[in-house]
Amino acid sequence: MAGCDGIRAVVTGVGVVSPIGIGKDRFWDSLMQNRSGIDYLQSIASDDLPSPFAAEVRDFDPATMLRDRKFVKVMSRDMQLGAASANLAMKDAAIKRGDIDPYRLGVVYGAGRMTTHPAELLAGVQASTDESNHFSMTRWGEGGMGRVAPLWLLRQLPNMPACHISIDHNAAGPNNTITCRDASALLALGEAVRVIEAGRADAMIVGACSSNIHPVDIAKFHKFEGLSKRNDDPSRVCRPFDFERDGAVVGEGAATFVVESYEHARRRGADIYAEVLGIGAGCDGKGYANESAGLGLVRAIESTVRRAQIRPDELGHINAQGKSTQADDIVESRAYNRSLGDCVLKVPVTAMKSFIGHFDAGAGAVELAGTLLSLKNGEVPATLNYEIPDPRCRLNVVQEGPQKLKSRTALSVNRTAMGQSAAAVLRAV
Structure with missing residues (x-):
């Protein structure tokens, strides 16, 4: 896909902070070794939670991965993961501060709702409680409010990852934040292109971050989307498209990409992962008929394939949403069959949530990193725990992998529980 002046957009940098590895090399090695990042919760107590499992980012020290350790105290976990992945992406692209005109370097970043921790407000609430143990607005105004850290709100705003990243890398060009949950990373990529x-702009920093390792987020996911109720081996819990799947697993992570015009990348001698051929979006709309058919995802796929000017049988693999819930995986499978036809039965499908769990905007970004690395290395990872094919999910799921690619053109897809969908076609250059 090229713009009105024939401008092509390519990806030249990849940075990953994920439950299966920090940095693209460790991340890719885990995918190739079928190494799951899902385990028992360690950072918070799980006794009263609906699931004891999560995909946590281990061995992450923000003080060593951010530009200035003093920023840690004003950044939520989500922001720390996102800013760290952006640093890795810019290093991977071999771009330093000042290499690009600041006004020709922009940021479009995806983020979700950043849940506050009750402890952050505890001192203010305690100071506002009267002798009857009731909350007093008078006491709140007189002294309780002053007990809350002045910069507390900056840890909760979804536009702050884009702000931190733009400051870190002197990116004074176009700047925006996308808050469309799972679809955020692909929608951010579309805007950047x-x-x-x-x-x-000559280059854009694109990605998404999120951390759902929080009691409120875990309870919310279970209530509205459904977490797995299995309590055996944690690495076997998430089972996209498998007949015995019973729910998702929460996680955390971030991935960031450097997107440039092809000419700009070529002039500076950059290594190119892939060209973005097309991006499409859609939404299911209201009503069971739309939701069960996944019409938003159908429209997103049809749009991106049309923009990419390729045939469905030219796809080398599909990186699926694969949430591992009964209903969502069926809807997604139907959408592939409807939009791509019978040839989808021959296209390898991988679902990386079986490795990294489900974590809102950041999961879509980490999955996109997997797509780019698959194109770069010519292999597609397996879908973990796919053991009993579900006849209602008529797909060619990669059961034993990794598998060599026959074509280095990929379709990457994300769909939210509310039906917002996005799809992108990329091709190795």
């Missing part, structure tokens, strides 16, 4: 095609 349009900015480059329009000639408004």
Whole structure:
């Protein structure tokens, strides 16, 4: 896909902070070795939670991965993961501060709702409680509010990852935040590509971050989307498209990408992962008929394949949403069959949530990193725990992997519980 002036958009940097590895090399090695990042919760107590399992980012020290350790106290876990992955991506792209005109370098970043921890407000609430143990607005105004850290709100705002990243890398160009949950990373990529095609920037920093390792988030996921109730081997819990799947597993992580015009990347001698051929989006709309058919995802896939100007049988693999819930995996499978036809039965499908869990905006970004590395290395990872094919999910799921790619063109897909969908076609250059 090229803009009105024939401008092509390519990816030249990948940074990953994930439950299966920090850095693209460790992340890719885990995918190739079928090494799951799902385990028993360690950072918080799980006794009263609906599931004892999660995919946590271990061995992450923000003080060593951020530009200035003093920023740690004003950044939530989500922001720390995102800023760290952006540093890795810029290093991977071999771009230093000052290499690009600041006004020609922008940021589009995806983020979810950043849940506050009750302890952050505890002192203010205690100071506002009267002798009857009731909350007093008078006491709140007189002294309770002053007990809350002045910069507390900065840890909760979803636009702050983009702000921190733009400051870190002196990116004074177009800047935006996308808050469409799982679809955020692909939608951010789409906006960045349009900015480059329009000639408004030479390079864009793109990605998404999120951490759902929080009691409120875990309870919310279980209530509205459904977590797995299995309590055996944690590495076998998440089972996308498998007949015995029974729910998702929460996680955390971030991935960031450097997207440039092809000419800009070529002039500076950059290594290129892939070209973005097309991006599409859609939403199911209201009503059971739309939701059960996944029409938003159908429209997103049809749109991106049309923009990419490829045939469905040219796809080398599909990186699926694969949430591992009964209903969502069926809807997704139907959408592939409807939009791509019978040839989808021959296209290898991988679902990386079986490795990294489900964590809102950040999961889509980490999965996109997997797509790019698959194109770069010519292999597609397996879907863990896919043992009993579900006849209602008519897909060619990669059961034993990794598997060699026959074509280095990929479709990466994400779909939210509310039906917001996004799809991207990328091709190795």
